[in-house]
Amino acid sequence: MSDFSKMFEGFMKQGQDMAEQMGKEFAKNQAEWLGKAKGMMPEGMADMAQGMVGDGIDAKTRALATVAGLTAKGAEDTAAITTAIHAATAAGASKREVTETILQMTAIGAVTGVSKAMMAAMAAFSTDGGSV
Numbered sequence: 001m002s003d004f005s006k007m008f009e010g011f012m013k014q015g016q017d018m019a020e021q022m023g024k025e026f027a028k029n030q031a032e033w034l035g036k037a038k039g040m041m042p043e044g045m046a047d048m049a050q051g052m053v054g055d056g057i058d059a060k061t062r063a064l065a066t067v068a069g070l071t072a073k074g075a076e077d078t079a080a081i082t083t084a085i086h087a088a089t090a091a092g093a094s095k096r097e098v099t100e101t102i103l104q105m106t107a108i109g110a111v112t113g114v115s116k117a118m119m120a121a122m123a124a125f126s127t128d129g130g131s132v
Contacts, residue, residue, distance in 0.1 A: 063088035064101045067117070071105040075116035085117075085124045095125050 057065070066084045075081045088098050102117045 058091075060088065060091040060093050063091045064093055064097065067098060068101050068105060071102050071113040071117040072108060072110045074110070074113040075120065078116075078120055081117050081120045082124050085121050089124070095121075 063084060067081070067088055070077070070081045070084055085098055088101075089095070093101075098121055099118070102114055102121060105114050105117075
């Protein structure tokens with residue numbers, strides 16, 4: 001294996017580890033982050049943010065919504081969509097749930113984003129060993 005291949009493999013492993021950790025820790029740390037950020041927000045913004053990240057949707061649903069949003073925007077940022085896919089699987093989403101989330105974006109005409117996101121998902125699935 002070449003030095004470049006070893007470096008790339010290490011980089012990919014680091015990215016996967018980071019995405020997995022993000023998926024597990026994201027929901028847990030939202031309330032703490034919001035508490036620290038309230039003093040910096042304009043009046044009323046903290047209450048709106050609390051409603052968005054409070055006791056609402058779980059980490060898996062939030063991660064799948066992120067996958068959907070990035071797909072709808074065209075999935076231009078490969079690193080962002082790949083990280084979101086890894087975060088979704090780390091939060092408990094199956095490959096099928098991620099795939100269905102991506103494919104659902106065809107309903108709003110995001111065909112280019114769906115194509116790019118599916119390529120990112122296939123690459124992510126081949127490296128993470130997640131459930132189907």
